[in-house]
Amino acid sequence: MDPKTMMAVSETDGGSFWFPTAGTQIAKEVDGLFYFILALSTFFFLLIVGLMLVFVVIYRRRPGYARKFAPDHNSTLEVVWSVIPAILLILIFFQGFTGFLDMRTPPAETYEIKVVAKKWSWAFQYPNGYIEGELHVPVDRAVKLTMTSDDVIHSLYIPSFRIKMDLVPGRYSSMWFQANQVGDFPLLCAEYCGTKHSDMLSRVIVHPSGEFEKWLEQASNLMSTLPPPEAGKLLYNRRGCAQCHSMDATARTGPSFSGTFGTSQPLADGTTVLIDENYIRESILEPMAKVRAGYRPVMPSYKGQLKDLEIDAIIEFIKSLK
Amino acid sequence: MSVLQMETESAAVNERPSAENYLNCSHGFWSWAATRDHKRIAIMYLISVLGAFLLGGIFAILIRMELWTPQRTIMDHDTYNHTFTLHGAVMTFLFIIPSIPAAWGNFVLPVMLGAKDVAFPKMNLASYYLWVGGALFLLAAIVLGGLDTGWTFYTPYSTTTNSSVITASIGVFILGFSSIFTGLNFIVTMHTMRPVWMTWFRMPLFLWSLYATSIIQVLATPVLGITLTLLVAERALGIGIFDPKLGGDPVLFQHFFWFYSHPAVYIMILPAMGIISEIISVFSRKPIFGYRFVAYSSIAIALLGFLVWGHHMFTSGQSRISAIVFSALTFSVSIPSGIKVFNWLATMYRGSIILTTPMCYALSFIFLFTIGGLTGLFLGALATDIHLHDTYFVVAHFHYVMMGGTLVSFIAGLFYWWPKMTGRMYSEFWGRLGCFGVFAAFNLTFFPQFILGARGMPRRYYNYPPEFQLYHQISTVGAFLLGASLFVAAFTLIHSLFRGRKAPANPWGAASLEWQTSSPPPLHNFESDPCAGDPYDLDSQIYDPDLSGYRFRVESERLHSTNDSAI
Ligand SMILES: [Cu+2]
Numbered sequence: 001m002d003p004k005t006m007m008a009v010s011e012t013d014g015g016s017f018w019f020p021t022a023g024t025q026i027a028k029e030v031d032g033l034f035y036f037i038l039a040l041s042t043f044f045f046l047l048i049v050g051l052m053l054v055f056v057v058i059y060r061r062r063p064g065y066a067r068k069f070a071p072d073h074n075s076t077l078e079v080v081w082s083v084i085p086a087i088l089l090i091l092i093f094f095q096g097f098t099g100f101l102d103m104r105t106p107p108a109e110t111y112e113i114k115v116v117a118k119k120w121s122w123a124f125q126y127p128n129g130y131i132e133g134e135l136h137v138p139v140d141r142a143v144k145l146t147m148t149s150d151d152v153i154h155s156l157y158i159p160s161f162r163i164k165m166d167l168v169p170g171r172y173s174s175m176w177f178q179a180n181q182v183g184d185f186p187l188l189c190a191e192y193c194g195t196k197h198s199d200m201l202s203r204v205i206v207h208p209s210g211e212f213e214k215w216l217e218q219a220s221n222l223m224s225t226l227p228p229p230e231a232g233k234l235l236y237n238r239r240g241c242a243q244c245h246s247m248d249a250t251a252r253t254g255p256s257f258s259g260t261f262g263t264s265q266p267l268a269d270g271t272t273v274l275i276d277e278n279y280i281r282e283s284i285l286e287p288m289a290k291v292r293a294g295y296r297p298v299m300p301s302y303k304g305q306l307k308d309l310e311i312d313a314i315i316e317f318i319k320s321l322k
Numbered sequence: 323m324s325v326l327q328m329e330t331e332s333a334a335v336n337e338r339p340s341a342e343n344y345l346n347c348s349h350g351f352w353s354w355a356a357t358r359d360h361k362r363i364a365i366m367y368l369i370s371v372l373g374a375f376l377l378g379g380i381f382a383i384l385i386r387m388e389l390w391t392p393q394r395t396i397m398d399h400d401t402y403n404h405t406f407t408l409h410g411a412v413m414t415f416l417f418i419i420p421s422i423p424a425a426w427g428n429f430v431l432p433v434m435l436g437a438k439d440v441a442f443p444k445m446n447l448a449s450y451y452l453w454v455g456g457a458l459f460l461l462a463a464i465v466l467g468g469l470d471t472g473w474t475f476y477t478p479y480s481t482t483t484n485s486s487v488i489t490a491s492i493g494v495f496i497l498g499f500s501s502i503f504t505g506l507n508f509i510v511t512m513h514t515m516r517p518v519w520m521t522w523f524r525m526p527l528f529l530w531s532l533y534a535t536s537i538i539q540v541l542a543t544p545v546l547g548i549t550l551t552l553l554v555a556e557r558a559l560g561i562g563i564f565d566p567k568l569g570g571d572p573v574l575f576q577h578f579f580w581f582y583s584h585p586a587v588y589i590m591i592l593p594a595m596g597i598i599s600e601i602i603s604v605f606s607r608k609p610i611f612g613y614r615f616v617a618y619s620s621i622a623i624a625l626l627g628f629l630v631w632g633h634h635m636f637t638s639g640q641s642r643i644s645a646i647v648f649s650a651l652t653f654s655v656s657i658p659s660g661i662k663v664f665n666w667l668a669t670m671y672r673g674s675i676i677l678t679t680p681m682c683y684a685l686s687f688i689f690l691f692t693i694g695g696l697t698g699l700f701l702g703a704l705a706t707d708i709h710l711h712d713t714y715f716v717v718a719h720f721h722y723v724m725m726g727g728t729l730v731s732f733i734a735g736l737f738y739w740w741p742k743m744t745g746r747m748y749s750e751f752w753g754r755l756g757c758f759g760v761f762a763a764f765n766l767t768f769f770p771q772f773i774l775g776a777r778g779m780p781r782r783y784y785n786y787p788p789e790f791q792l793y794h795q796i797s798t799v800g801a802f803l804l805g806a807s808l809f810v811a812a813f814t815l816i817h818s819l820f821r822g823r824k825a826p827a828n829p830w831g832a833a834s835l836e837w838q839t840s841s842p843p844p845l846h847n848f849e850s851d852p853c854a855g856d857p858y859d860l861d862s863q864i865y866d867p868d869l870s871g872y873r874f875r876v877e878s879e880r881l882h883s884t885n886d887s888a889i
Pocket residue numbers: 154155189190191192193194197198200
């Protein structure tokens with residue numbers, strides 16, 4: 001392959017050959033340690049493979065070659081080649097350890113955002129209660145995420161910040177970072193969580209100083225300014241419904257929303273249900289109460305995560321789909 | 323004349339071995355299916371685990387094909403998830419864990435000890451049938467709804483998904499017993515059946531490594547059994563051990579699982595290192611450098627290996643203190659593994675090196691295992707692991723260790739003991755060609771994955787950002803070449819069965835006991851008691867053109883030189 005193409009690939013996102021862009025100070029520390037280990041490893045690799053090849057060449061069996069005496073052990077040598085790597089390993093361990101403490105110790109003052117992961121979407125809740133599927137943060141300010149999961153284990157991974165932490169159902173985990181670059185960075189799920197694990201993607205949007213607050217205020221008021229069906233559509237896209245429910249007639253993990261309102265549909269227990277406002281509301285808050293025939297009971301509950309106003313908007317949105 | 327030149331006399335004498343041996347002493351289905359001969363059991367194991375390897379390889383190729391494009395290529399999301407799960411489960415539980423102990427341990431261990439069989443031949447056969455039973459359950463799981471949990475069975479995903487987790491767990495549970503039986507049998511055999519003159523420190527290093535492996539098999543595998551029993555109980559009865567909805571703790575499962583599965587990594591790699599120690603020594607015609615260290619380090623690795631499981635869980639939310647302790651312990655266990663590499667190099671120093679096929683594989687092992695080991699440093703260090711965990715960097719790392727290490731060593735053993743097992747020599751040319759192909763294609767497949775991982779490509783992803791496509795395509799091309807090279811290796815061996823030259827008792831000039839008996843050995847391994855001797859006293863062997871193999875040097879020949887007169 002052409003090394004030039006490869007470099008070109010790696011530079012599209014402003015990263016280097018090994019890494020995507022470093023968006024935090026800690027990311028730079030991590031890269032430093034990576035390159036240090038890389039240098040040591042390259043040295044030892046060349047030493048080992050180099051010696052191996054040299055030995056194969058000069059000690060190869062051939063006519064007229066006589067093997068000379070060589071000891072079958074040598075304590076000094078053995079101690080030396082145990083102790084030197086051991087010292088280097090302690091060095092690596094120590095740097096890894098201090099970097100880790102930096103990563104895991106947030107400063108006293110942080111901006112807190114709550115995170116709830118569920119199959120296969122993210123919900124970021126800002127201090128004023130507003131929830132969105134993308135993570136917006138101010139630049140140069142320490143942000144702490146308090147995270148949990150609604151269903152299985154997920155892992156929040158921001159490659160550009162070099163951080164990752166599992167979200168475990170039934171407990172809170174946390175992580176923090178301080179972005180020092182304005183921009184958009186991918187945010188991914190790194191722990192396998194089922195069918196659409198690889199589509200559980202979002203973004204971190206780092207706002208320039210002063211603009212984050214403006215954004216938050218505008219976004220929080222959007223719901224009340226938009227007509228309900230449109231607000232519902234926004235929620236449908238942003239809050240992960242689109243992963244499982246389509247707007248055309250195709251069935252995904254869940255039934256399509258198109259043209260079902262007002263119809264009667266069979267349930268898994270053999271009865272039928274009329275799809276009306278109450279049923280939709282119940283499906284969102286208590287999805288296991290009535291499960292549609294032919295579908296698995298995998299829909300997560302949105303209790304406490306969608307406000308009444310928002311649920312109404314979603315109902316209007318589903319109604320509007322013919 | 324050397325082994326090198328022998329191959330050029332390609333006179334393929336196509337006659338069946340005349341003397342009675344373990345292969346032709348009895349016939350018929352039951353003479354195999356009900357055999358208690360460790361050599362026949364080894365062959366049945368060998369064929370079975372290679373079958374599993376083929377199956378796992380097919381899954382691997384399907385995965386690589388799907389990843390050719392960033393979106394859908396040949397299958398949908400769910401099929402992909404099933405495929406990588408089955409690839410992992412089949413390769414680990416059916417192939418790599420049993421591979422070297424079950425095939426090579428069974429074949430070689432009693433012969434290396436000068437014994438007739440293992441201590442409990444019936445238990446040995448039972449272990450094989452347990453393997454078959456476990457494999458049937460795993461296959462049943464594939465047919466009955468598949469498996470999509472990843473080979474790691476993490477809860478609560480595994481307790482809530484609707485694939486055949488229970489069937490697969492039962493399969494793995496049974497396979498665990500097969501592994502325990504083998505380990506127990508080997509430990510007892512080594513304690514009770516060594517000839518009097520063979521002290522522990524006169525044992526070949528392969529036996530030391532099997533001993534260390536057996537300890538892990540016996541001590542760690544029950545934990546896997548318990549874990550899977552709890553998992554099944556949780557799924558079937560909802561008892562609430564791991565599922566937080568029922569009051570359980572999902573991270574507990576990870577502790578249990580890795581408490582077995584990290585030591586299992588050493589079940590896979592220790593015997594591989596043992597084989598490499600044998601081969602490097604024989605084909606450098608020098609005793610292994612620092613025998614005692616290599617022997618002790620196997621045991622040290624086996625024991626330390628029990629203390630590092632938490633390094634799989636640095637991002638799981640375990641406390642900072644435990645992360646730090648596990649990181650420190652991880653580095654400590656890497657030292658003995660690293661030093662073994664230096665010992666092998668020192669063994670080659672001033673040796674008389676000949677690049678036979680097994681030696682080529684052994685050198686490939688050193689190359690690949692070194693990369694696998696060094697990249698482990700990035701993952702053992704906490705700060706870098708947080709970024710690299712659950713990315714393709716980890717995928718590449720463990721493939722370098724498991725495949726570049728264990729698989730390559732398994733094949734090295736295959737080519738090394740093949741003449742002993744079948745009584746046939748293969749073509750060195752095709753053997754080496756296959757080795758070169760495996761080596762080159764392996765690097766092509768897995769090296770790009772280090773870059774992918776460091777750049778932030780998570781593992782177990784069906785769709786991926788288009789910027790990664792080039793690396794994925796290189797990897798896929800490598801995978802196809804790797805498959806093709808493995809077929810070259812396979813055909814080299816199969817061809818030898820029909821057209822290969824008859825193997826002498828000792829084609830390589832090795833001094834361990836298995837080379838003192840005919841190839842293939844008689845049913846009870848030795849016609850007469852083998853001579854006592856140091857397994858690494860390679861100067862005791864001299865090439866005899868009449869045998870086109872090696873025999874014991876007589877005293878007068880020994881005086882001439884320490885040089886290898888086979889040149
Ligand atoms: Cu995921």
